[in-house]
Every structure is written in C-alpha cells, then in structure tokens.
Amino acid sequence: MSRKALCIAHLYPDLLNLYADRGNIAVLRRRLEWRGYEVEVARVTHSEVPDFSRYHLVLLGGGSDREQAIVAEKLRACAPAFRSAVQDGLPVLAICGGYQLLGEYYQLPSGEKVHGIGLVEMVTEASPDGPRLIGNIAVWSDEVGVIVGFENHGGRTRHGHRPLGRVVYGHGNDGVSGHEGLRHLNIWGTYVHGPLLPKNPALADAVLRDALAYAHLPDHLEPLDDRLEREARAAFVSLRMNEVAPMLKEEAGSP
Numbered sequence: 479m480s481r482k483a484l485c486i487a488h489l490y491p492d493l494l495n496l497y498a499d500r501g502n503i504a505v506l507r508r509r510l511e512w513r514g515y516e517v518e519v520a521r522v523t524h525s526e527v528p529d530f531s532r533y534h535l536v537l538l539g540g541g542s543d544r545e546q547a548i549v550a551e552k553l554r555a556c557a558p559a560f561r562s563a564v565q566d567g568l569p570v571l572a573i574c575g576g577y578q579l580l581g582e583y584y585q586l587p588s589g590e591k592v593h594g595i596g597l598v599e600m601v602t603e604a605s606p607d608g609p610r611l612i613g614n615i616a617v618w619s620d621e622v623g624v625i626v627g628f629e630n631h632g633g634r635t636r637h638g639h640r641p642l643g644r645v646v647y648g649h650g651n652d653g654v655s656g657h658e659g660l661r662h663l664n665i666w667g668t669y670v671h672g673p674l675l676p677k678n679p680a681l682a683d684a685v686l687r688d689a690l691a692y693a694h695l696p697d698h699l700e701p702l703d704d705r706l707e708r709e710a711r712a713a714f715v716s717l718r719m720n721e722v723a724p725m726l727k728e729e730a731g732s733p
C-alpha cells in the first residue's frame with residue numbers, strides 16, 4: 479500500500495452538486511481504495527479558498543445558473559493559481575456547468591454573459607430559438623471506448639481543442655458538430671452528467687491514472703471486477719438507445 483494519500487478536491491459541493499457529483503467522488507475514492515491507495519477528499523465550499531498545491535485531482539460539477547454565477551466569481555478570484563496548476567498537469571474533471579466555467583464565458587438565455595476563467599479557448603452561447611439539448615447520450619472516445627449517460631443543457635459550446643469523443647447518440651457540445659466534451663492537458667470536460675463515473679468505469683480509471691501520475695504515485699491500475707457495471711451499462715443501453723448495443727458488444731470483445 480502506498481503511504482502517500484492521493485488528494486481529490488471537490489470544488490464547491492455546496493453549490494455545484496445539482497447532478498449528484500458526490501457519487502462520482504465516491505467512485506473515484508472506492509476504485510482507488512480497492513487497489514490499496516489512501517485517499518483524501520477535500521470538500522472546498524464557496525466560503526473557502528482552494529489550495530491547488532494540495533490537490534492531485536479536481537472535480538467541478540454542475541449547478542443552476544444562479545449558483546454557477548456565484549462559483550464563476552469565486553473561480554475568477556483564484557484563476558491564476560488554478561491556471562498555473564493545470565498548466566503543470568493538475569487533472570480536472572469538469573461536468574456540465576463546471577465544464578462551461580472553464581471557458582471564456584457562457585451566455586444565459588437573456589443574452590447576459592457569465593465570464594469563466596479562460597482556462598481553455600471555449601465559449602458557450604445561448605440558443606433561444608433552438609431546442610434544449612437533453613436526453614440520453616453515447617460518445618465514442620479513442621481513449622476509453624464508449625461513454626454513456628445523460629445530457630441536459632441549453633447552451634451551445636464551441637472550442638478549438640480536441641473533443642472528449644464523437645457523438646454516436648444524442649447531441650454533444652452544440653448539437654451539430656458531432657463532438658462532445660473536451661480534452662486538453664489533463665482536463666476532462668463533458669456534458670455527460672449525473673452518474674458519469676458509475677456508468678463508465680473505464681473513464682474513471684483513465685482520470686485516476688492522470689491523478690496518480692501527477693501525484694508521482696504508481697499509475698498502473700490492476701483490473702477490477704466490473705461485471706456488474708458492464709451489465710448495468712448493457713441494460714441501460716438496450717432500454718434507452720439500443721442502436722449503441724453493437725458498439726458495446728464490440729468493445730467487450732476487444733482486448
């Protein structure tokens with residue numbers, strides 16, 4: 479067992495937990511503990527100042543427009559330290575509203591722009607005449623295979639970075655590009671929210687490998703018994719988006 483604990487920061491869980499990101503934190507913790515790692519989870523509320531020198535992974539979830547506006551102000555106040563740590567390799571998992579806040583701005587339906595921290599070259603604009611992009615989603619990622627889940631966003635996000643993956647079912651960043659999420663440095667940004675990591679253990683392990691490497695800890699993760707997770711994914715897909723089922727079978731047959 480490693481004697482050095484890996485520290486996961488859950489930023490602003492008092493405001494950005496609309497989609498139950500505590501479950502994603504629980505998955506990260508348990509998958510590390512099952513492999514013998516010690517884990518510390520730092521809950522950083524909006525009344526605290528993050529200490530990015532302590533963390534090996536940051537999770538930033540989603541919230542309502544009102545809560546995201548509060549968090550945007552908090553993040554801008556600590557943006558130089560956050561940006562420096564990310565440039566040095568600090569992994570970040572940003573979901574939905576947290577993903578939007580990493581960019582230059584996101585636009586509310588009223589037209590007002592809420593400025594983010596400019597960590598990536600990305601904007602999210604409102605589409606008052608367009609439909610809300612909501613429903614089940616499946617994404618093909620060259621790094622982790624099929625990512626499944628649920629998306630729910632009105633904004634259209636555009637960026638010049640590598641996407642997390644290619645949309646095979648659903649809408650993704652803007653509903654037209656066929657791209658979902660963002661991969662840049664060790665940033666994982668996505669609109670796939672809710673139980674993202676419980677549904678996608680390969681993604682959880684990929685994020686953890688980045689965090690372990692950043693912490694200078696052994697990043698080879700022994701395989702876990704994920705049969706229940708695979709069965710749950712297969713059941714979800716067969717019920718909600720059966721078109722994706724052949725892709726899951728192909729993935730299961732790959733080495």
